[in-house]
Amino acid sequence: MNSPFYSEWRHVFKLDPDRPIDDDRLAAVCSSGTDAILVGGSSGLTFDNTVDLLSRVRRFETPCALELSDPECGVPGFDGYFIPMMLNTDRGEWIARRQAEALRDYGRLLPWEHVAGEAYLVLNPDSTAAKVTGAKADLSAAEIAAYAQVADRLWRAPVVYLEYSGTFGDMATVRSVRGQLTQARLFYGGGIRSAEQARQAALSAHTVVVGNVVYEDLEAALSTVDAVINSAKEQDHVF
Template structure:
């Protein structure tokens, strides 16, 4: 069992966004399984350390998604290293990861570190524009990406990311049918308990992010919706 294997629900907090102490308290005590810290832009050592130190007052699992060298901060329970699988820009598959290993490889806590195979399905998302990700054209192409990540590359986590837009649950269902050993994460557009429940029917872990900053009560309602399944 990996350190994240029991997660059914996770909140994702962006170091570059503001969250009040009261809201953070509600999030960390909500019953969620984990807080993932990460963002597509504006992530620095300083704002990552600040957010981590605030979360560390609670007992909830806290993991860092390492998207920049500047934001690589020690002290988290675990670390995810994203590999964007649906881009032709090698820097987002192995380039930046190699840079990180040259710089910090000696210090990586390997037992608490896992690769994330990202498949970005919303080309309008910041992450897609930044990495040049191209959404799979159809179900067959998505399944090919999933098989490559799960069977060929043996990645421990596959992350279907719609980033700001609620995704196609039929595609998520088909992806889940072709995962044999990886943990399937879903993120994107979850702004209600109903949508969280729909995603939880097919994904191992449901990640809720943006709605936290717009409608805290709606975000909190997603925890129970996922845990009931």
Template sequence: MVDRWMEEWKHVFKLDPDKELDDEALDALCLSGTDAVLVGGSSGVTYDNTVDLLARLRRYELPCALEVTTLEGVVPGFDAYLVPIALNSADADFVVGRHAEALKRYGHLLPREGVVAAEGYVIANPDCEAARVAKAKPVDEADIVAYARFADRLLRLPIVYIEYSGAFGDLAAVAKAKAAMTNARLFYGGGIDGAEKAAAAAQVADTIVVGNIVYQSLPLALETVRAVKS
């Protein structure tokens, strides 16, 4: 199970340290009523740009979690650290290799306070940057359900994250994955660019993650909060 306060997350904004976001936009996002901010990106994440974003976020009373995609971007001071396991990667390094290496080098630095949790990632859009970086194998509906069940029932992971990054996904597949799980919390991300898609995704996932639209249209990004919260 995820930590109790994570169980209350319905809507999360995902902010990329490698992308520009002015103070006015950040203020609007953090005061929008979203439940948390997830910090992470597929490329360009460094210690410097991550610590800069965290310092700006700490002006707000909002949970901040770091999605750990590179050791160079690990910064102390987040409320939670979410570690992706790319379940459909063709490269074992993205399933266990890099994680074991990281723990061998830095395991003694794991925070005693705060939350460290693994996310079972299913990268379902083969054309996205995350799929390229993680060498993700294409998946169909049956694969998505199988990976979700594997992460939930066998690995006992607290979070299953179905990621379509840049495209709006197959919500029927997401719903079937959710139905196949018994304990994990289901995160959905990808292509949520307004109220209608946010509401639809929230019907089948426990938590929706809204990212790209933040940098394309702030008003549409804010609409996603109202759609979920209403």
């Protein structure tokens, strides 16, 4: 059985089709040595702006995947697709309904060998993602771990994503979740604005996703790549 398309990802830059990024900045990000570009966002996504961003990223060799969270954005041509499923919300539309709508319209076009379910926990109550999805983001470490176990052990979701959306999360909690997973890969995203924060995240999660800082401080964003890769090499050497 082939390994999942994301199995070797340690560092990922996440780009939002609804946020402008000029050609020079995009080139720097795509040529940085990151393992992949992940395209996704919480609002303002359209077919047109998603296609536009994909076409620009395609000028580079870096793998590019899409979070297919909105039925309007089923764009073919990505190297992989994640189907986000919100864990900590009471709104069924974000658990399964919107995903079913997206698959109804685009499922026949997806390369299913490169599609993965992505169990999301949004953990910043002030974030756009939390407000849009109605996420109950103020969770204890024990509650976060319990949700992650539902995804990992009951749903058998291949990816669990802890999303702190603009704030740097509690790395002790992230490490605890990683230690309890039996088969899922742990993605971490949120608040990474320096190489040191990226290093801490890399010691806590399998895959580190860097987003907002790309638009705010390019130099700091680029510094996260080596920080994550070097941290991963250290772990591989130790273990």
